Amino acid sequence: MKRIVVLAATVPFLLTSCISKKKYAELEAKQKETQDLLNSATIKLNACLAEKDALHNQxxxxxxxxSDLINSSKELTVLTTKGAENLEKSLESLKEKDLKISRLQDALTKKDSVTLALVTSLKREVGIDDPDININVEKGVVMISIADNLLFKSGSYEVGTRAKEVLGKVAKVINSKPDFECMVEGHTDNVPIKNTVLLDNWDLSVKRATSIVRVLQNDLGVNPKQLIPAGRSYFIPLADNDTAENRAKNRRTRIIIMPKIDQFYDMIEKEMKALSK
Known part of the structure; x- marks a missing residue:
């Protein structure tokens, strides 16, 4: 997952409205640790499959x-004791490898199955016809990108009426997945902003994220324990900020819906230990 930059709020009223640097870093580190573990599990799986093929050949x-021994001697009517023992050991080892491979495959594919089901549910609820809403999967988590013109007026962090309609559909899916977390990221273009409330684009991106979080919690009934607001300012653009059209693309809110990392981390770790026995 792309490196996540979390705002260290510079004004008192932001200190309680956005995710702490420590919490954000923990989430990012945990996500990387899980991805590394998944990569290791895949390597283990490939090694086991190769070993399985070798056992089949044996x-x-x-x-x-x-069979050759039987055919070469009329007096030999049964397998030699040594050959029978070797064959039995090979078959038993093959069965054990098959079982471990199956368990590891189940652990690795369960996350993909949950993610696919979530994407299908979101596309059904939110709809895929609106070009200002994009739903896809990146690095194992579901990303919903909503264009700025659906959510806010220029330079504002007040959520509009149309936005609440879209967020209501997203909230319906989140509420059906109580074991999932939802990170709301605010993104801006690089046009400087400063007024009596906002110091810069960092402030604007965080305020927009916390505004969305409040709507999800207060108006749409999402459990606040599932919500994580974050501001990214203009540092992760979709396009160069060299035209009005590109700047409009960069002004967006991204909602990341993901299973709690610890659940899959524990599951994969358990199967990796079983595979190594």
Missing amino acids: VDYLKKNN
């Missing part, structure tokens, strides 16, 4: 060897 060889 079994085939033993079967052929025993």
Whole structure:
């Protein structure tokens, strides 16, 4: 997952409205740790599959060897004791590897299945016909990108009426997944802003994120324990801020819906330990 930059708020009223640097760093570190573990699990899986193929070849060889022994001697009517023992051991080892591979595959695919189901549910609720709303999957989490013109007026962090309609559909999905977390990221263009309330684009991006979070919590009934507001200012643009059209693309709110990392971390870790036995 892209490196997440969390705002260290510079004014008192922002200190309680956005995620702390420590919490954001913990989430980012945990996500990286889980991704590394998933990569290791995939390597383990590939090694096991290769070992499985080798065992299959060994079994085939033993079967052929025993068949040749039978055919070469009229007096030999059963497998030799040594050949039978080797064949039995190979078959038993193959069964154990198959079981471990199956368990690891289940652990790795469960996350993908949950993510796919979530994307399908979101597209059904939110709809995919609006070009200002984009739903996709990046690095195992679901991303909903909503254009600025659906949510706020220029330079404002007050949520508009149309935005609440869209957010209501997103909230319906979040409420159906109490074990998921929802990070709300505010993004701006690079046009400087400063007034009596906002110091800069950092302030604007965070205020927009916390405004969305308040709507989700207060108006749409989302559990606040699932919500994480964050501001990214203009440092993660979708396009160069060299035209009005590109700046409009960069002004957006991104809602990231993800299973709680600890759940999948524990699941994968358990299966990795079982595989190493």
